[in-house]
Amino acid sequence: MIRRHLIAAAALATVAASGAAFAQSNEIRIAHIYSKTGPLEAYGKQTAVGLQMGLEYATGGTMMVNGKKIVLIEKDDQGKPDLGKSLLAAAYSDDKAALAIGPTSSGVALAMLPVAEEYKKVLIVEPAVADSITGDKWNKYIFRTGRNSSQDAISNAVAVDKAGVTLATLAQDNAFGRDGVKAFAGAIKKAKLVHEEYLPPATTDFTAGAQRLIDKLKGVPGRKIIWIVWAGAGNPFK
Structure with missing residues (x-):
């Protein structure tokens, strides 16, 4: 419920901080830039549905905040950083969006961060999780409503970080x-991490990568675990 109210509250705060020209408008324009298509399409659709439901819930079904109508502008970044960056710039400049929400991909989010700073407008990051978004790449116009890689990693490390x-x-x-792997490795204190395997995001055949993992763990005594960080169309569990 807190996350549902956050977007409407952020929109209202943005209106209050905007210049006279925007203050005279009868609309609050919010850009939602996400992976409507592409490898992370499933996550993008969930975010789009959740955002619409959240705005309706937070406004009691009126889609109004402080007498102003919320206009939601949807843009498809297709999971491409350069496209996401240009769409955000267009949303701020051409569409006159008061703030933006998204994207789905961490790579797209990192490309967007300087744009928010350039236009001095808020970007609420949801659901991209890379630590660097609100870490070393962060600027004061960036907010996050979801979890990050470290939170995922630490919770997983607690379950598997045992001697032997x-x-x-x-x-x-x-x-x-x-x-994700960097955060996981940093959270491991007792177990031993012997190999990190990285594959292209669009990988569908995991045979070669799986063989390298098996070779690294072959002959090692004790319990052996392969920790997987994956999102999108490919499924390493098949």
């Missing part, structure tokens, strides 16, 4: 995968 356990990781070779 040997670990290997499999992840996508992108910001999401690498930040």
Whole structure:
């Protein structure tokens, strides 16, 4: 419920902080930039439905805040960083969006961060998880409503970080995968991490990567675990 109210509250705060020209408008324009298509389409659709439901819930079905109508502008970044960056710039400049929400991909989010700073407008990141979004790449216009890679990693590490356990990781070779493994490795204190395997995000045949993981763990005594960080169409569990 808190996350549902956050977007409407952020929109209202943005209106209050905007200039006179926007204050005279009868609309609050919000850009939602996400993976409507592409490898993360399933996650994008969930976010779009949740955002619409959240706005309706937070406004009691009126889609109004402080007498102003909320206009939701949807844009498809297709999971492409350059496209997401240009769409955000267009949303702020051409569509006159008061703030933006998204994207689905961490790589797209990282490309968007400088745009929010350039236009001095809020970007609420949801659901991209890379630590660097609100870490070393962060600026004061960036807010996050979801979890990050470290939170995922620490909770998983608690379950497997035991003496005598040997670990290997499999992840996508992108910001999401690498930040996830970095956070996981940093949270491991007792177990031993012997190999990190990174594959292209669009991988569907995991045979070669799986063989490298098996070879690294072969002959190692004790419990052996492969920790996987993956999102999108490919399924390493098949």
